Amino acid sequence: MGEVTVRLDDLPLRDDLRGMTPYGAPQAALPVALNVNENTHPVPSEVADDILDAVARALRDVNRYPDREFTGLREAFAGYLGHGLNPDQIWAANGSNEVLQHILQAFGGPGRTAMGFAPTYSMYPILTRATGARWIVGEREHDFTLSPESAAAQVREQRPDIVFLCAPNNPTGTPLRLDVVEAVYDATDGIVIVDEAYEEFAPRDEPSAVSLLPDRPRLVVSRTMSKAFAFAGARVGYLAADPALVDALRLVRLPYHLSALTQAAATAALGHAETMLSMVDEIVAQRDRISATVSALGYTAHESWTNFVLFGGVDDPAATWKALYDRGVLIRDVGIAHHLRVTAGTADETTAFLDALASVGSRS
Template sequence: MTGLPVRPELVGEVPYGAPQLDVPYLLNVNENPYPPSDAVAAEIATAVAAAVKTMNRYPERDAVALRADLAAYLGHGLTADQVWAANGSNEVMLHVLMAFGGPGRSVLSFAPTYSMYPEYARDTHTAWVTFPRRDDFTIDPVAAVDAIHDRQPDVIFVASPNNPTGTAVPSETLRAIATAATGVVVVDEAYHEFARTGTPSALGLLPEFPRLAITRTMSKAFAFAGGRVGYLAASREFVDALRVVRLPYHLSAITQTVARVALAHADELLAAVDRLRANRDDLAAWLADSGLQVADSDANFVLFGRFADRQAVWQALLDEGVLIRVVGPEGWLRVSAGTDEEMAAFKAALDQVLKTEEGRLQ
């Protein structure tokens, strides 16, 4: 970008993105490894063929039918006008900061957390502020409330389960944060479907807090990462604010059509969630038995460590055809829960690495 009048804060920046490599075992971006069945794929193809016949016209601008389907999936008495949809929860979050952030405003989150949050802040000229989590990656509710009172953020992002740690945030802590906030609060539940039994959704708090929103995605549990659909539930007024900043026709007719078919087959597409939960818990126990530190996870991944040189461990696993993620606090690595075959390959590769110099722990 030399010589171009790029915004100063973008000079030297590189595009966000985890490595996309052609290796046998892809366990780095928390995808659902189970694709749709042939029957669902055939129904999607039929729906797309019908939608193509109207491609000369713009799509339904506000995706009302899709939002109604999403509201029905979420339950909690939600209606279409209380739900927003966009190209992944990434675009939903960007809409939130376009509407409620901006110059002279700030967004607060609890670190370590999702690595895209500061990029949303940068791109909208919103000041990025973090407050540390405890050593076990939980949020201290008293300290969090003090931080909110002290810093007065316009927007608060709380990931639950958190990425990259997998930590779920108790309802009492979320209620304390929402009560203390003078701006808007967004609870990012991208991984909620993978939460352990008894972990409540923040959707139940919506009637109490008109400035609260909950975001979800179809990328993970629905095995719909390639579909790029994320969504938000909030008050009608909150959703209307996002409609102001969205680009016209931001969700293509194909995206809306395919997402609606996927939602119609939610039971089938979500059937693999229990298997992934079981493999996550088995993986966490195996890692702990191997002498590693493991963060409690309610997501479809596990954060583990701590390594003296995590990059060397990552590379050694990659050399064995296993791709995981270098992310989170120094010394830690993250691996996605996968199929039985993928988990066996990861365990075998890591077991070998732990016997080498590269696998040395802190």
């Protein structure tokens, strides 16, 4: 039993999936793991206690299906986002990737296209192709920025059905301001998704794309609890959009897709939003510390509004990655020539990374 008798290529796989590789960052039990942009701070104990209580209460009725409309959670997300949002403008799923998948299932699919501006989040093309749509690669400037004029011109030329704007951008950390969103929205009749997975790490005086939702029924703003809320293991993502667009997502979601335990845990965590977000300032401080130190070591730290830093000037990224790995520090080679990316962790984790990088050898 369990013996492999056929290869993947021997199975009647969809032709458009042949040759594709699944998403997956390296996983290794190293002392310092800073490769997947997790919030490495633990959930505060008082919050964890309330989450445990909420999950325990939900367990009493786990023999019944959960609230299909996750009403309480949608109310909590609307309250957290503000801007006068109502629960009928909120959608949620098991991580923001499933949220994005729902959008692609509803508005993409065979014969349609989705577009993003490379380099950007690697799941966009994977989700696009997996749902049968064609992926179009747009271009950024050499410093990874995206201007309103360039973005709009590329969208008008390609005429995609869906446009992804990662704000701020992953894996580069690059800010994306609202004038880009407005320009792209005006340049297309399709769906425009602004992925704000890292929005809480941006400067607090910078407005969110949520402020643009009124009178823009094709605009979607997606978020996640994985990053600022230290909730990666819970798998909770959400979006804000016009109620009609939210209705469209009901057509493609699986029945009861959010478990009662997930709803209970996420709602309890949102009730402690201020406490959960109290670690953001510390993470931003470590991010800026990383940027300053890698620059002092002779590398190029790109501007970041996220919880990670992309740094360039790495002669041999694979060799540097391996040297750090051998020193017990796991970071990410994101496939950008002469660059590596590191998550801003705790102060101790940041120190461990910076010491390891310095021991590998500076460029100055």
